[in-house]
Amino acid sequence: MTAPGRRLTQQDIARIAGVSQTTVSLVLNNRIDAEVRIAPETRERVLRVIRETGYVADPVARRLAERRNRILGVFTYEAVFPTASADFYHPFLLGIEECAEEMGCDLLLFTSARAAGERRRIFNEDSRVRLADGCVLLGRAVDRDDLARLLTEGIPFVSIGRRDDAGAPVPYVGADYSPAVRALVDRAAGLGHRRLAYVGTGAGAESPADRMRGFREAVAAVGAEGVHVPVVGRTPEEMLDELSAAGVTAVFAEEPADAVAIMHAAGERGLEIPGDLSFIALGAPTRPVRVDVDLTGFRIPRREMGRRAVELLARLLERGGGTPQELLPCELVEGSTLAPVRS
Amino acid sequence: MTAPGRRLTQQDIARIAGVSQTTVSLVLNNRIDAEVRIAPETRERVLRVIRETGYVADPVARRLAERRNRILGVFTYEAVFPTASADFYHPFLLGIEECAEEMGCDLLLFTSARAAGERRRIFNEDSRVRLADGCVLLGRAVDRDDLARLLTEGIPFVSIGRRDDAGAPVPYVGADYSPAVRALVDRAAGLGHRRLAYVGTGAGAESPADRMRGFREAVAAVGAEGVHVPVVGRTPEEMLDELSAAGVTAVFAEEPADAVAIMHAAGERGLEIPGDLSFIALGAPTRPVRVDVDLTGFRIPRREMGRRAVELLARLLERGGGTPQELLPCELVEGSTLAPVRS
DNA sequence: TCAAGGTGCTAATACGGATTATCACCGGTG
DNA sequence: CACCGGTGATAATCCGTATTAGCACCTTGA
Numbered sequence: 001m002t003a004p005g006r007r008l009t010q011q012d013i014a015r016i017a018g019v020s021q022t023t024v025s026l027v028l029n030n031r032i033d034a035e036v037r038i039a040p041e042t043r044e045r046v047l048r049v050i051r052e053t054g055y056v057a058d059p060v061a062r063r064l065a066e067r068r069n070r071i072l073g074v075f076t077y078e079a080v081f082p083t084a085s086a087d088f089y090h091p092f093l094l095g096i097e098e099c100a101e102e103m104g105c106d107l108l109l110f111t112s113a114r115a116a117g118e119r120r121r122i123f124n125e126d127s128r129v130r131l132a133d134g135c136v137l138l139g140r141a142v143d144r145d146d147l148a149r150l151l152t153e154g155i156p157f158v159s160i161g162r163r164d165d166a167g168a169p170v171p172y173v174g175a176d177y178s179p180a181v182r183a184l185v186d187r188a189a190g191l192g193h194r195r196l197a198y199v200g201t202g203a204g205a206e207s208p209a210d211r212m213r214g215f216r217e218a219v220a221a222v223g224a225e226g227v228h229v230p231v232v233g234r235t236p237e238e239m240l241d242e243l244s245a246a247g248v249t250a251v252f253a254e255e256p257a258d259a260v261a262i263m264h265a266a267g268e269r270g271l272e273i274p275g276d277l278s279f280i281a282l283g284a285p286t287r288p289v290r291v292d293v294d295l296t297g298f299r300i301p302r303r304e305m306g307r308r309a310v311e312l313l314a315r316l317l318e319r320g321g322g323t324p325q326e327l328l329p330c331e332l333v334e335g336s337t338l339a340p341v342r343s
Numbered sequence: 344m345t346a347p348g349r350r351l352t353q354q355d356i357a358r359i360a361g362v363s364q365t366t367v368s369l370v371l372n373n374r375i376d377a378e379v380r381i382a383p384e385t386r387e388r389v390l391r392v393i394r395e396t397g398y399v400a401d402p403v404a405r406r407l408a409e410r411r412n413r414i415l416g417v418f419t420y421e422a423v424f425p426t427a428s429a430d431f432y433h434p435f436l437l438g439i440e441e442c443a444e445e446m447g448c449d450l451l452l453f454t455s456a457r458a459a460g461e462r463r464r465i466f467n468e469d470s471r472v473r474l475a476d477g478c479v480l481l482g483r484a485v486d487r488d489d490l491a492r493l494l495t496e497g498i499p500f501v502s503i504g505r506r507d508d509a510g511a512p513v514p515y516v517g518a519d520y521s522p523a524v525r526a527l528v529d530r531a532a533g534l535g536h537r538r539l540a541y542v543g544t545g546a547g548a549e550s551p552a553d554r555m556r557g558f559r560e561a562v563a564a565v566g567a568e569g570v571h572v573p574v575v576g577r578t579p580e581e582m583l584d585e586l587s588a589a590g591v592t593a594v595f596a597e598e599p600a601d602a603v604a605i606m607h608a609a610g611e612r613g614l615e616i617p618g619d620l621s622f623i624a625l626g627a628p629t630r631p632v633r634v635d636v637d638l639t640g641f642r643i644p645r646r647e648m649g650r651r652a653v654e655l656l657a658r659l660l661e662r663g664g665g666t667p668q669e670l671l672p673c674e675l676v677e678g679s680t681l682a683p684v685r686s
Numbered sequence: 687t688c689a690a691g692g693t694g695c696t697a698a699t700a701c702g703g704a705t706t707a708t709c710a711c712c713g714g715t716g
Numbered sequence: 717c718a719c720c721g722g723t724g725a726t727a728a729t730c731c732g733t734a735t736t737a738g739c740a741c742c743t744t745g746a
Contacts, residue, residue, distance in 0.1 A: 007410075007732095009732055009733085010732070011732080019695080020696045020697080021696090021732090022696055022697080022734085023694090023696075024733095025732095025733060025734055025735085026695090026734090026735095028733090028734095031734095031735095036695090037693060037694055039693085039695085042694080042695085054496055056472070056474065057732080057733065058407075058474075058731090058732055059412075059474045060406045060407050060412060060731090060732080060733095061407055061731070061732035061733045061734090062732080062733055062734080063701095063733095064401075064404055064407050064700095064701050064702070064731090064732080064734095065700075065701055065732075065733045065734045065735085066733075066734060066735095067701090069474075071451070071474070079437075079440055079444070080440055080450075081433060081436040081437040081439075081440045097452070106451055106453055107451070108414065108449055109449060109450040109451075109452065111443045111450050123399075128402045128413075130401065130402055130403055131402060131403060131406070131412075131414070131449070153350075350702095352701090352702055353702070353703060354702080354703095363725070363726050363727080364702090364703080365703095365704085365725080365726055365727080365728095366724095366725065366726075367703090368702095368703060368704055368705085369704090369705095371703090372704075374705095378706090379705095379724090380722095380724055380725085381724070382724060382725085385724080385725080401701090401702055403702080404701070404702035404704090405702080405703060406731095407702080407704095407730095407731050407732065408703050408704045408730075408731055409704080409731085410731075687746100688746095689744105689745095690743100690744085690745085691742100691743085691744085691745105692742085692743080693740105693741080695740085695741105696737105696738085696739080696740100697737090697738085698735100698736085698737085698738095699734100699735085699736080699737100700733100700734085700735080700736100701732105701733090701734090702731105703731095704729100704730085704731090705729080705730080706727105706730095707726100707728080708725105708726085708727080708728090709724105709725085710725085711722105712722090712723085713721100713722095714720085714721090714722105715718105715719080715720080715721105716718095716720105
């Protein structure tokens with residue numbers, strides 16, 4: 001039926017339908033401007049050939065000529081289908097896929113982006129970001145230089161997760177961590193907690209920084225005392241020691257997995273949770289962990305963030321201009337690990 | 344540094360360096376064949392301009408000139424990032440991504456493939472399969488007509504999962520279910536089981552049919568008795584009734600989730616597992632299920648299948664021709680739900 | 687009978703880079 | 717001095733699609 005070797009082109013369609021390549025292009029793009037006219041029967045004939053042959057325009061050529069191919073790129077610094085953090089990224093991708101599907105766009109995963117043995121970079125020897133109309137960035141730590149370059153090169157993109165300026169404002173859809181953390185601190189304070197701890201880095205990327213900021217502000221506002229317990233290179237037991245020594249009654253953990261680990265250590269020491277010690281998880285686990293309690297905290301609207309990012313990207317592509325920046329609210333999760341402080 | 348409006352082209356570089364666009368291209372591609380020569384000083388001059396301007400070749404134009412995308416399509420009949428069957432498809436995708444990454448290919452997810460409200464089809468009004476160099480097919484039930492059309496249109500593809508001929512042989516990477524099931528039946532027979540049951544459809548798609556075939560052959564070979572217990576529209580209790588009535592001592596379940604459900608029902612009736620009733624799971628769960636026992640059965644080499652599919656597709660694209668068909672062995676899982684039959 | 691105006695389509699070109707065919711030049715030969 | 721082979725570069729094309737300018741052809745009206 002079809003020639004096995006070569007891909008069908010408009011030229012082929014034109015030849016079969018007995019018209020010019022131009023006509024095929026015009027029919028395909030439904031150009032019925034006053035400028036250009038195609039007789040209904042010609043149009044039908046061309047459409048029939050297209051239907052019969054299953055012709056599809058080459059997206060590359062299309063992109064070269066038109067600057068658009070209805071392909072949205074998805075760049076992730078980590079593998080898209082990882083084993084470890086699958087649960088964390090999955091909802092974002094779900095949202096992205098849903099929205100792309102609704103908009104009739106295909107998704108291009110830049111899996112080729114890794115320079116041999118190294119970390120993925122958006123711009124490697126022959127970066128292919130431009131194959132897509134625009135792209136969505138996903139990943140905990142987005143390279144600052146990559147961001148800057150995306151901006152200066154004018155490549156349309158939306159980052160999932162708030163990003164500070166990188167020479168210029170960065171378009172993003174983020175989770176509004178600060179108010180969520182503040183609300184939880186307020187609630188803890190309302191339950192009598194006066195010595196609160198923030199467990200985590202609280203810095204580095206924007207999202208931990210946002211949480212930390214919310215924590216500090218709220219603690220100051222309610223006149224409580226807040227301590228920062230770093231987590232890198234320390235065992236749950238060590239952290240628990242520090243918490244106990246500081247007389248902390250409510251633990252705010254950046255990473256739920258840490259909360260779980262410390263809770264476990266606390267349980268081993270005979271502490272009751274939340275009676276003796278309350279735990280608040282600030283987000284979703286980024287490493288695999290068995291969560292068997294109903295942690296108090298908030299839900300990162302990951303799926304919605306994915307959707308929104310694609311929506312904003314689409315808007316960027318259509319109308320251009322502007323630097324969309326949105327923070328989506330996190331929904332509080334009641335849970336059962338926050339209780340009134342023991343008198 | 345970078346021109347704000349337009350992107351630099353080879354033409355620009357050529358103008359600045361005082362050479363032709365051809366020369367720039369030749370220098371860039373390091374063409375030092377005997378055919379083409381560039382004087383060292385000219386080459387240096389061009390390279391300097393490139394360095395100074397930060398010029399990078401437009402990958403789109405590049406792809407147009409070569410005849411390939413280095414884009415591999417991934418077509419899934421269900422959403423790629425589903426909530427329900429995530430666990431089942433994930434390993435395949437993991438393998439696909441790994442391999443694509445190693446080969447420097449990007450992955451195109453055909454998210455646009457769904458006709459409004461309907462099931463996904465490869466060929467809908469404006470199918471975009473041809474966007475990619477070739478594609479990998481994933482999904483339990485692959486549409487027969489779609490397969491046939493892929494074949495007649497000569498679109499390079501590899502199916503994950505064995506497929507029967509669809510007018511012509513279909514390229515695939517499958518799991519070798521039959522021998523795996525046979526081995527398990529042999530083992531059960533060796534433990535004294537004489538009345539075995541196959542729980543599942545055992546037909547429809549190729550993979551259940553392969554399992555059923557393995558079951559039937561092995562049962563016949565060892566001179567045991569095999570019953571087929573259909574599963575559609577029946578409760579675990581009903582199936583358990585049938586199993587008991589037939590005096591079955593070993594249950595081979597196509598779908599581990601069914602095994603778990605029936606085991607649960609059996610437990611409720613005071614049956615001991617595997618003392619009173621053995622269970623063998625023929626694969627991985629395709630619906631979310633809480634598996635708290637260590638099921639005897641086999642492991643579908645999903646990740647390997649994903650990898651292999653991409654490898655074969657790559658080979659198909661390079662050398663062309665041939666219809667690769669491979670079945671990867673399933674690794675037996677010892678587990679703890681198969682025991683000697685009670686005397 | 688010829689300009690005016692509309693209709694239906696196509697030739698030419700752009701997009702940015704890769705490739706092929708060709709060309710100008712120079713020193714050395716017969 | 718005509719010829720030749722090697723050197724260094726370029727003009728011309730091509731890849732597949734979109735767009736623009738323009739060309740035949742047909743009707744109408746004067």
